[in-house]
Amino acid sequence: MCAATVAASAGYPDMEPSAHSDDPHLVDRVGWLRAAVMGANDGIVSVASLIVGVAAADPSTRAILIAGAAGLAAGAMSMAAGEYVSVSSQADLENADIAREKQALLDDPAGEEAELAEIYVARGLSEATARQVARELTESDALGAHVRDELGLTEGQEAQPLLAAFASALTFSTFAAIPLVAAMLAPAAALIPVVVIVTLIALTGLGALGAIAGGASIGPAALRVVVWGGLAMAVTAGVGRLFGVAV
Template sequence: MSPPYQSAHDEIHFINRSGWLRAAVLGANDGIVSVSSLIVGVAAADPSPGPVLIAGVAGLAAGAMSMAAGEYVSVSSQSDIERADIAREKQALIDTPVEEEAELASIYESRGLSPTTAALVAKEMTEKDALGAHVRDELGLSEVHSANPLQAALASGLTFTVAAALPLTAAMLAPAGTIIPVVVGTTLICLAGLGALGAQAGGAPKLRPTARVLFWGAAAMAVTALIGRLFGVNV
């Protein structure tokens, strides 16, 4: 886990955690919700342990691979776009340096600097690191926000696996005939912990993220339980 970003005057920020934290929270939330919903839906149709556990294990394995692959592909696409934009900006600085400096000045002016000050800042930034200035101020990219496909894939796949194992373990240990209430209770507790933990890692208030994951997790389980009841077929 990367430490919080700390500025020169000792002000702590957590934005540099946004990349892996988003993937980790997404993976953990999806692991808990999808596997518990799958277990509840199957148990509502056929409460015998065999089909429930098979569905849970299959959902864990397939979901973890799907999350990791999906994160890797999507973040790789984002990274490809970023590199292509940077390459275009680099070429533009070679072909039209005067126009690019004027564009940089207009950006600074739009942020509140006077035309004279904006032109001076653009000139000095161009002399120091023209590409870095355009990447940061024109494209809005930085090392803090840069996409890391492998990091996102590992964070998402690993947290999915760990989180999905919780409702699956609860289903395996549940007494006969109590799979649904045990899994639902375990899932809601885990979701509350996940919401609070994600907020803590990001330095945000805990109440809203916790309520958010609880609501959507409960909704997902309710829908799959209803489907299981409606169809009521042996799996």
């Protein structure tokens, strides 16, 4: 359950009303963008590296394709499970902190209001203004104010396990299919260079898409994705060629 939902179910008004709902902040995308980019990057890199590593060991084309398909299926499920478990743990921590704040407001409302005032003083308000702000927010939405300003949890950025799992699995499968299709269509003699080139191009596009979605500079985002992806493929290919085994 998200922070806003917990606050609402406790009888408090909405945690984080938007002053400009027609122009939301890009940071509100963090709940799904991180998982989506991670899934997409892992899909391309892991399946491409698997294909290149197996190909470097000189097996048959059939073995290469089977390894790639198995990597796609296993990786998608692994990413979904991993995201769900890890983000669920984050949600558990958030909900536990919210429950503690709710109880503290019942046990010591004056102390909690003073704590809010101290937070606002630390942020630059005068003591008198901070006390007034803390008093008005406490009267309006005490739990929401503490969840937002003490715990740092805001609507749109709370842990969402199912969304993270779905986004990660979907993007993993979609982008992992790119090197797999490249391996299926490439001539056997040129399989490794074709997969590497296609993968690097796909990684460049992924870095650009992630930068656009996050409002960041395209160049640095694309470069770091390409560099780390290329390094992963190079290491895997080297291990496959050195030992002559699939890794």
